[in-house]
Amino acid sequence: xxxxxxxxxxxxxxxxxxYVVNKGWEPNYVEINSRKFSRVNILGTYxxxxxxxxxxxxxxxxxxLRIFNSEIKFEYAIGDTLLIIGRPRExxxxxxxxxxxxxxxxxxxxxKVRALELKNTKIPAPEVKKEQKKEDRTNQxxxxxxxxxxxxxxxxxxxxxxxxxxxxxxxxxxxxxxxIFEIRPGVLKILS
Numbered sequence: 001x002x003x004x005x006x007x008x009x010x011x012x013x014x015x016x017x018x019y020v021v022n023k024g025w026e027p028n029y030v031e032i033n034s035r036k037f038s039r040v041n042i043l044g045t046y047x048x049x050x051x052x053x054x055x056x057x058x059x060x061x062x063x064x065l066r067i068f069n070s071e072i073k074f075e076y077a078i079g080d081t082l083l084i085i086g087r088p089r090e091x092x093x094x095x096x097x098x099x100x101x102x103x104x105x106x107x108x109x110x111x112k113v114r115a116l117e118l119k120n121t122k123i124p125a126p127e128v129k130k131e132q133k134k135e136d137r138t139n140q141x142x143x144x145x146x147x148x149x150x151x152x153x154x155x156x157x158x159x160x161x162x163x164x165x166x167x168x169x170x171x172x173x174x175x176x177x178x179x180i181f182e183i184r185p186g187v188l189k190i191l192s
Contacts, residue, residue: 006039006085008117012060014040019090030088040088043114046080047184056084059178064096072099079183081105115178138170146180146190154187
């Protein structure tokens with residue numbers, strides 16, 4: 001049997017796509033805009049564990065890893081950028097990835113490369129409504145503030161909101177669009 005292609009995709013697409021269960025030897029898959037994803041290739045940040053499952057965040061969503069293969073040892077630190085190839089699965093309505101390969105990415109420039117790759121894929125990016133000039137200015141202020149305050153360990157969300165009170169809503173939008181990401185809950189970094 002031929003091994004399925006591991007498509008590069010966003011976590012959000014895996015979480016929002018339709019999960020299809022096949023019978024027999026046909027693999028289950030997530031349907032994203034009429035394309036079948038039975039194996040995926042994601043790049044994300046390890047943000048911790050919950051009930052023995054590892055949580056990965058790529059800026060568009062958070063997904064759990066459920067490791068069934070005893071040969072895969074999960075020995076990574078919170079904040080590590082990971083390349084994960086595996087099968088999207090669903091159990092009791094919760095989506096997760098059963099990883100086949102997990103590899104730590106040492107050079108975070110690959111995060112930018114992946115963002116550009118996904119920008120040019122046939123899977124349309126989420127609809128982005130036109131922001132008003134005030135919101136654009138606030139977003140730029142947030143990004144500049146994070147750059148200024150970040151000494152390498154990221155910046156607490158609270159510190160940004162304290163300096164820019166209207167930032168809370170805009171931070172969510174910036175996270176969703178991949179302009180910034182959380183290296184761990186409540187700690188922000190910018191991609192560039």
